[in-house]
Amino acid sequence: MLSTEYIHSVISLKIDELSFNREPAELYEPIKYMMNLGGKRLRPALCLLACDLYGADIAEALNPAIGIEIFHNFTLLHDDIMDQASMRRSKETVHKKWNQNVAILSGDTMMAMAYEYMMKTPEKVQRQVLLAFNQTAIEVCEGQQYDMNFETQWNVSIEDYIRMIRLKTAVLIAGSLKIGALIGEAPREESEKLYKFGENIGIAFQLQDDLLDIFSDEIKFGKKNGGDIITNKKTFLYLKAFELADRKKQDELIHFFSPDFTNIDEKVNGVKQIYQQLDLKNITATEIKRFHQAAMVYLDDLNVAGTSKSELRKVADNLMNRKY
Amino acid sequence: MLSTEYIHSVISLKIDELSFNREPAELYEPIKYMMNLGGKRLRPALCLLACDLYGADIAEALNPAIGIEIFHNFTLLHDDIMDQASMRRSKETVHKKWNQNVAILSGDTMMAMAYEYMMKTPEKVQRQVLLAFNQTAIEVCEGQQYDMNFETQWNVSIEDYIRMIRLKTAVLIAGSLKIGALIGEAPREESEKLYKFGENIGIAFQLQDDLLDIFSDEIKFGKKNGGDIITNKKTFLYLKAFELADRKKQDELIHFFSPDFTNIDEKVNGVKQIYQQLDLKNITATEIKRFHQAAMVYLDDLNVAGTSKSELRKVADNLMNRKY
Numbered sequence A, B: 001m002l003s004t005e006y007i008h009s010v011i012s013l014k015i016d017e018l019s020f021n022r023e024p025a026e027l028y029e030p031i032k033y034m035m036n037l038g039g040k041r042l043r044p045a046l047c048l049l050a051c052d053l054y055g056a057d058i059a060e061a062l063n064p065a066i067g068i069e070i071f072h073n074f075t076l077l078h079d080d081i082m083d084q085a086s087m088r089r090s091k092e093t094v095h096k097k098w099n100q101n102v103a104i105l106s107g108d109t110m111m112a113m114a115y116e117y118m119m120k121t122p123e124k125v126q127r128q129v130l131l132a133f134n135q136t137a138i139e140v141c142e143g144q145q146y147d148m149n150f151e152t153q154w155n156v157s158i159e160d161y162i163r164m165i166r167l168k169t170a171v172l173i174a175g176s177l178k179i180g181a182l183i184g185e186a187p188r189e190e191s192e193k194l195y196k197f198g199e200n201i202g203i204a205f206q207l208q209d210d211l212l213d214i215f216s217d218e219i220k221f222g223k224k225n226g227g228d229i230i231t232n233k234k235t236f237l238y239l240k241a242f243e244l245a246d247r248k249k250q251d252e253l254i255h256f257f258s259p260d261f262t263n264i265d266e267k268v269n270g271v272k273q274i275y276q277q278l279d280l281k282n283i284t285a286t287e288i289k290r291f292h293q294a295a296m297v298y299l300d301d302l303n304v305a306g307t308s309k310s311e312l313r314k315v316a317d318n319l320m321n322r323k324y
Helices: A004-017 A025-035 A042-053 A059-082 A100-118 A123-152 A158-183 A188-214 A236-244 A247-257 A264-277 A280-300 A306-321 B004-017 B025-035 B042-053 B059-082 B100-118 B123-152 B158-183 B188-214 B236-244 B247-257 B264-277 B280-300 B306-321
Strands: none
Touching (some): A004 A042, A004 A306, A025 A100, A042 A306, A100 B100, A123 B100, A158 A188, A188 A306, A236 A247, A280 A306, B025 B059, B042 B059, B042 B306, B059 B158, B158 B236, B188 B236, B188 B280, B188 B306, B236 B247, B247 B264
């Protein structure tokens, strides 16, 4: 079993090597910029780890793993336009640094490049890999649409929310693992178990994000708490709070989230206080644990030596235990 | 050899049958709307005609042909955002009818759907078909970027312009033919000749568009002449006029195209007069003929019975002879 550290170094080397020096420069410069912003590179790492689990050469999965990372960055690029976000990983977003048209078109090109790299698989698994990737790509778009719908939709249930984050976040993590397993020529049931493992980890990961937005170490997290509150995002904490709140607290939440409420500090503190009163830190942590444990059942159930699962377990644990 | 009319009816039926009734509706409604705006459906028709040329069953090429049409409509959708166009085929554009975020995301989804349909090819040609499609997709994005660059670039040569329209318009027409030939299991040289045929037809087609924008029957064309002049587009006519003009006429052109010049009628009439004085109608027609003839050489050179080429010749002739 290769270590996660080694796998990350392979991915970094490959991304550094990528030639974005094609013409026209106006199109490829923002792509290079986006790919070099860094990030956890979680998805390609999971893809390679899954491939390695079945004793295959990770070199065979490296191009598709990069394709997944390009696709992930494409979604961030277009999401930043849609969210009108000005910063990404402490740097200016592409549509701010250049302009919106450049951001749309560079994103489109990244999507085509993602497929270009995804095609560079051993021919015998290519069809399955592409089908898995393509379904994932469509589902991620669907998830983003649900997320946008929720901005103006009042009756969002926790179930709706979990479905949305499953599509927007979890399926790409799940798909990365499945694609790695397919390239490793794992049996079908194995690749499906890895998919389910990834799906549950992905949901737990997003819930953790929701939690950290409110209850994290601001210095280590690198940004102030409450970003989701300020932008009126209907996160798990918000939806659960609304579900648990009595009439009086519900009115307070509605009041804080109304467009007329412009005092940001008062808003963040007020909402945070309600979350604390309703014990949402623990409730959310319990929910995260639930999805994490569900993931572990799928991991335990894999038909490979116990020791070789340890790296995947470590990645999952790190994602759950991160404090920022 | 199947007739173009028959092929068009097959394509229309298939597009009508497509189920865009997936969820979330907010994502798929605009896609359905876009696909049902009509249009010439030239690219899927060329794909099927090329497949038929080699005696293959066009049913095998139908899904990829639809994938090409979905991709083409995706490019129109995103181009309309970038051009801030409010009308497309006499109807509101998606970003006007819904909003910009919906247009970005529906477009992204259409691109993934295009690949979904493109994958539905006989397995033995899938790799080649996908490679051809993917290269085309990236080139179309590059072409759009060059087109955007030209808006603010003063020293655009005719050669630059031909390269831009080759990428933005011609390669998708060429790629459609090539993909049809690949599915028809044509020999490699044959699919390359069809590609070159399409490339030349595509360039001629765009030059014809440039010409019709200025010198067409306004009633039949369905819009007033001079749209490209009003939006300061650097078309073949503009670039050639600038090349042929003496210093005085160049100054006049610069004057008409300056942002201070706000009298639209005077601008269109003034520029049109210069074009007429410089005989640009004939010069452009000659250029169109040149690319059309180059295309015909590739068509003549195909190693199939002369009669079976007649439908492709007819399509090419119709494109060249259209008056609107």
